[in-house]
Amino acid sequence: MPEPLLEVRDLRVTFRSRRGDVPAVDGLNFRLEAGEVLGIVGESGSGKSVSMMSMLKLIRNPNCVVQGEARFLGRDLVAMKDKELRSLRGKEIAMIFQDPMTSLTPVYTVGWHIAEQIRAHESISARAARARAVQLLDEVGIPDPDRRVEDYPHQFSGGMRQRAVIAMALANNPKLLIADEPTTALDVTTQAQILDLLERLRREHGSSIIMITHDMGVVSQIANRVLVMYAGRAVEQGTRTEVFRRPSHPYTWGLLGSVPRVGKTRLRRLPTIPGHPVSADAVPAGCPFHPRCRLRHDQCDVRPELAAAPTAPDHLDACWLPRDDRQALRLSTVRAAVAEGDPGDTIEAEGP
Amino acid sequence: MLAFIVRRFAAAAFVLFAISVLVFLIFFATPGVDPAARIAGRNADPATLAQVKHEFGLDRPLPIRYLLMMRHLFISRDLTSYVNRGTKVIPQILQAVPITLSLVIGAAVLWMVFGVAMGVAAAARQGTAVDPIMVLLGVVGVSMPVYWLGEVVNLLTQSRLHSTVFHWVPPLGYVGLTQNPWQWALHLLFPWLTLAALYAGIYARVLRSEMIGALNEDYVRTARAKGVSERRILLKHALRCSLIPIVSLFGLDFGALVGGSALLTEVVFGLPGVGKLTFDALQNVDLPVIMGCVLYAAFFVVLANAVVDLLYAGLDPRVRRA
Amino acid sequence: MAALVLLILITAACLAAPLYAHSIAHTDPFTSNISGTTVANGKSEPLLVPSSTGLGLGVTPIGPTWDPSRYFLGVDNQGRDVMSRLLYGGRSSLLISVSAALICCFFATLLGMIAGYFGGFVDAVLGRVFDVVWAFPVYLLAICLSVVLLTSGLVIGPIHIGAGSIWLPVLIISVIYVPYVARPLRGQVLALREKEFLQASIGIGTSDLRIMRREVLPNIAPTVIVFLPLMTALNMLTESALSFLSIGVQPPNASWGTIINDGLGLLYTRPVVTLAPGVAIVLTAVALNVLGDGVRDALDPKAKLRGAA
Numbered sequence A: 001m002p003e004p005l006l007e008v009r010d011l012r013v014t015f016r017s018r019r020g021d022v023p024a025v026d027g028l029n030f031r032l033e034a035g036e037v038l039g040i041v042g043e044s045g046s047g048k049s050v051s052m053m054s055m056l057k058l059i060r061n062p063n064c065v066v067q068g069e070a071r072f073l074g075r076d077l078v079a080m081k082d083k084e085l086r087s088l089r090g091k092e093i094a095m096i097f098q099d100p101m102t103s104l105t106p107v108y109t110v111g112w113h114i115a116e117q118i119r120a121h122e123s124i125s126a127r128a129a130r131a132r133a134v135q136l137l138d139e140v141g142i143p144d145p146d147r148r149v150e151d152y153p154h155q156f157s158g159g160m161r162q163r164a165v166i167a168m169a170l171a172n173n174p175k176l177l178i179a180d181e182p183t184t185a186l187d188v189t190t191q192a193q194i195l196d197l198l199e200r201l202r203r204e205h206g207s208s209i210i211m212i213t214h215d216m217g218v219v220s221q222i223a224n225r226v227l228v229m230y231a232g233r234a235v236e237q238g239t240r241t242e243v244f245r246r247p248s249h250p251y252t253w254g255l256l257g258s259v260p261r262v263g264k265t266r267l268r269r270l271p272t273i274p275g276h277p278v279s280a281d282a283v284p285a286g287c288p289f290h291p292r293c294r295l296r297h298d299q300c301d302v303r304p305e306l307a308a309a310p311t312a313p314d315h316l317d318a319c320w321l322p323r324d325d326r327q328a329l330r331l332s333t334v335r336a337a338v339a340e341g342d343p344g345d346t347i348e349a350e351g352p
Numbered sequence B: 001m002l003a004f005i006v007r008r009f010a011a012a013a014f015v016l017f018a019i020s021v022l023v024f025l026i027f028f029a030t031p032g033v034d035p036a037a038r039i040a041g042r043n044a045d046p047a048t049l050a051q052v053k054h055e056f057g058l059d060r061p062l063p064i065r066y067l068l069m070m071r072h073l074f075i076s077r078d079l080t081s082y083v084n085r086g087t088k089v090i091p092q093i094l095q096a097v098p099i100t101l102s103l104v105i106g107a108a109v110l111w112m113v114f115g116v117a118m119g120v121a122a123a124a125r126q127g128t129a130v131d132p133i134m135v136l137l138g139v140v141g142v143s144m145p146v147y148w149l150g151e152v153v154n155l156l157t158q159s160r161l162h163s164t165v166f167h168w169v170p171p172l173g174y175v176g177l178t179q180n181p182w183q184w185a186l187h188l189l190f191p192w193l194t195l196a197a198l199y200a201g202i203y204a205r206v207l208r209s210e211m212i213g214a215l216n217e218d219y220v221r222t223a224r225a226k227g228v229s230e231r232r233i234l235l236k237h238a239l240r241c242s243l244i245p246i247v248s249l250f251g252l253d254f255g256a257l258v259g260g261s262a263l264l265t266e267v268v269f270g271l272p273g274v275g276k277l278t279f280d281a282l283q284n285v286d287l288p289v290i291m292g293c294v295l296y297a298a299f300f301v302v303l304a305n306a307v308v309d310l311l312y313a314g315l316d317p318r319v320r321r322a
Numbered sequence C: 001m002a003a004l005v006l007l008i009l010i011t012a013a014c015l016a017a018p019l020y021a022h023s024i025a026h027t028d029p030f031t032s033n034i035s036g037t038t039v040a041n042g043k044s045e046p047l048l049v050p051s052s053t054g055l056g057l058g059v060t061p062i063g064p065t066w067d068p069s070r071y072f073l074g075v076d077n078q079g080r081d082v083m084s085r086l087l088y089g090g091r092s093s094l095l096i097s098v099s100a101a102l103i104c105c106f107f108a109t110l111l112g113m114i115a116g117y118f119g120g121f122v123d124a125v126l127g128r129v130f131d132v133v134w135a136f137p138v139y140l141l142a143i144c145l146s147v148v149l150l151t152s153g154l155v156i157g158p159i160h161i162g163a164g165s166i167w168l169p170v171l172i173i174s175v176i177y178v179p180y181v182a183r184p185l186r187g188q189v190l191a192l193r194e195k196e197f198l199q200a201s202i203g204i205g206t207s208d209l210r211i212m213r214r215e216v217l218p219n220i221a222p223t224v225i226v227f228l229p230l231m232t233a234l235n236m237l238t239e240s241a242l243s244f245l246s247i248g249v250q251p252p253n254a255s256w257g258t259i260i261n262d263g264l265g266l267l268y269t270r271p272v273v274t275l276a277p278g279v280a281i282v283l284t285a286v287a288l289n290v291l292g293d294g295v296r297d298a299l300d301p302k303a304k305l306r307g308a309a
Helices: A048-055 A082-088 A110-121 A126-139 A158-170 A188-205 A216-222 A240-245 A250-257 A326-341 B002-028 B035-040 B046-055 B062-075 B089-124 B130-143 B146-160 B181-215 B218-225 B230-269 B274-283 B287-315 B317-321 C002-015 C017-025 C082-118 C120-135 C138-152 C167-176 C178-193 C196-203 C208-244 C256-266 C272-299
Strands: A006-017 A020-032 A037-041 A064-072 A093-096 A176-180 A208-213 A225-230 A233-239 A307-309 A312-317 C037-040 C043-046 C048-050 C059-061 C154-156 C159-161
Touching (some): A020 A225, A020 A233, A037 A048, A048 A064, A048 A176, A093 A158, A093 B218, A110 A126, A158 A188, A188 A216, A208 A216, A216 A240, A225 A250, A240 A312, B002 B287, B002 C120, B089 B130, B089 B181, B089 B230, B089 B274, B130 B181, B130 C208, B146 B230, B146 C208, B146 C272, B181 B230, B230 B274, B230 B287, B230 C138, B274 B287, B287 C138, C002 C017, C002 C272, C017 C082, C082 C167, C082 C178, C082 C208, C120 C178, C138 C167, C138 C208, C159 C167, C167 C208, C208 C256
Parallel strands (some): A037 A225
Antiparallel strands (some): A006 A020, A006 A064, A225 A233, C154 C159
16 A cells, blocks of 8 residues: 555644643544545534644644654654644645634735745745735635735635635645635635635645535535544544445434435424533543433443444444444434424435 | 825824813813913912913903914914013923933833833743743833832932942933933933833733734734744734734823823933923923923824824734725 | 732721821821930930031931831931821822722713713714823823812812812822723723623613613623722822822822922932832832732733733
8 A cells, every 4th residue: 555645643632731631632543645635524622623733733732742643754743843844834734724814914915924835935036926926816716816915814805815825825735735624714605615616726736635624514525535523533434425325423423414404304403413512621431422322322331442344444433333223223313313302393314 | 094194193183282272271271270370470469460461361262362372382482481580481392302302212212122022032931930020020110100210220320339330320410412422321321221121011011911812813823834933923923913002002101201201200310301391390380381391292292192103004904994 | 819918918007107106106297306306325316417418408317217116217307207107108198099099980980881882972072082181191181280279279069179188189190090991991881882682671672871780880890890909009100200299299298209209308318218108109009900910810801901911
């Protein structure tokens, strides 16, 4: 097998606090091949952003301890010195963040930001950097880029700002782009445009993308592979087709169930996952999802490991339920959720 | 930008006008106060009173009196002191202005340089010993009366340690910059340091908290993700944004200094600036001088504020269009 | 916490001033005692010795004896006990700064609420006035007011404040700082007015007065409480500066500022007269500022006073 672009092995991120160590990421494993788009899904606090940011040493809290391995083209990012890592950040690995409103320094022009990105890793003249900035803005679909390059971030709309941020991230043709909820702060139409843009740029630049999101809809549009996280651990992992067609973890069922659908019999009430997301300092023993799971049984007191069914070696999940009748069980939980929410309503079985 | 400048100076002119009216009203329209008697000084004879009444046109309605007053101050510039008969007020003030400006500008440069350096150091070394020391300095800065610190400095440099460490410190007073630049700086050194010591502490503290706030902003995280060096993040991103509130604070303090603390500092260090002039006038209730000084000081304050606002607009692109 | 203890100690000591002056020091700190004597090393010594330096015009008072019953900190150039005056001065300084802070915050809250709540014309006028006073250096404003009022006193309706009264500086100081407090409060009220719960109250027809009392006031109260100790510290410095310029507290009353002024002529011979009240001011103001910061951290981390972080 060729060397993967990124291979994360047993990544652990722990925050030391007065009340003891709080594990935010608890043993994360995944591989990302060149050109792939990996969607990492989970509720807020599930450790998806923290794992990516800690990998790049973007968490400056001195009480944050990162363990494990994250091999990027064979080099372990976790063991790297900050200075070494800095030469990778923004050049080989770029990251964009959720809120385009606050992610640009308000006192500099958009062009300045892009030029700073280019000149951080390449010694070219300011004039050349500016020309590249105009070109990049054009590429991400900013109209009249020659003029807009001199605009300040506050003169851009949210969607345009996110485009500018993407232009900045792609300035050095990174091999990997990590996008942390890039569309969450935007309205739906803009969201779709940004996703299209990312998809097009991926094709043109050949970058791999890790897309962090809580929105199954976003994942279904862009990802080849999906990783579902809960309470700092991966609970399900597989290709998009597998995860969406045959989701095998009750938590994934919950996530899929709570996406409103168009064109199906409308449920009067959208099913939700009962209970609240666990906070990292109070992860229950055993399967972390068991307090919210309708199908918990005695075995759930023991923490399940991520494992694959023999029939689909690339589709892993961390659940004790018997593998053969998962789909039937899923239907029953959806029914139960709906019955609880709105008694007397009927649903039809749903598939992708 | 031009429209902004015009608007800003129009606002400054309005504030200046309002201040002059306010001062005028305080001196001439406070109930139970006879301005003629006040201007003429205590125990003035009827002849003086009459002369004062005529000079200031006190028998005329208030708006006319206001205009007359302004003419005396700014156009004919012949307002005279009533304590030292015949001494014109305006030349006295003009003579004193460079001294006050020397004091204030020198101190401001020192306090901004030290304040910014200390604030950045504290923010960059959060969690080390530098940090709490800076916080303490800031608290002492807002808690210590400047004139008292000046007295203590005098006590040390002029008396107690004068024969040993501070034998090079000249006696209190002022030497003009054009006369002898070296002596000018030497005479002003301790007044500068006294003023700057307090303000540098305050500014370091404000800047520190601004910087810490800025370093937690998303744009700093973005800059890190871009692979920008920590030094550049600290100076180009965090400091640059933190300077915006500092500059507006500076405008206010510079004004307050011209009108307040500089007065006290000048008195303590025997510098014959506008503040000392005001102080001497206060001692013998020389109203024309007080009024002249107050209005001239207010003029500089408002001017400084306007300039600072323009600077602010230069620093913060978000303000320019608003 | 240490700040609070220190404040209580200082206040208690100042309140006990008459007790100290009458029962321990046996002096009257408000009358000059030029030819007084005291007993030192078993011998009777004059309190004031004609100065031996310079032109011999001045006098040199006795220095600190460090004996609480016999001029603990020495005497000033009129033979008055410095320690007793320090305690009495503290009473004035504390009284002025605390009451000025209360009055100032009261009016500032009122004006800030009116301007922020009603908006429109009222707000425009008040806002302009605040702007003007804000741009006017406070010391200059205080000086103008003091000069005018000090010789004539002030009569507003039934309230009559005598020329030498201690309430004159209280009034002046509280007036000049009103915009400092009112401006941030106005901003807060403006923001509150957009909040749903307030809109809801207006929607169901609650009277303005009731909304202000029941909805607005409780929401801005934390900020006002944070401002109180900080304003008290600021007032203390302002009062001392005015008194130092001899336009604050008038003789025979004393405050820490006037004592510093008294000590000026003795700075090089008996510096303790100037140093002691200064140290008292610094200690009290530091304690108040630390207390204010603590209260702010507990109640309202965003409250900011002009000039103070």
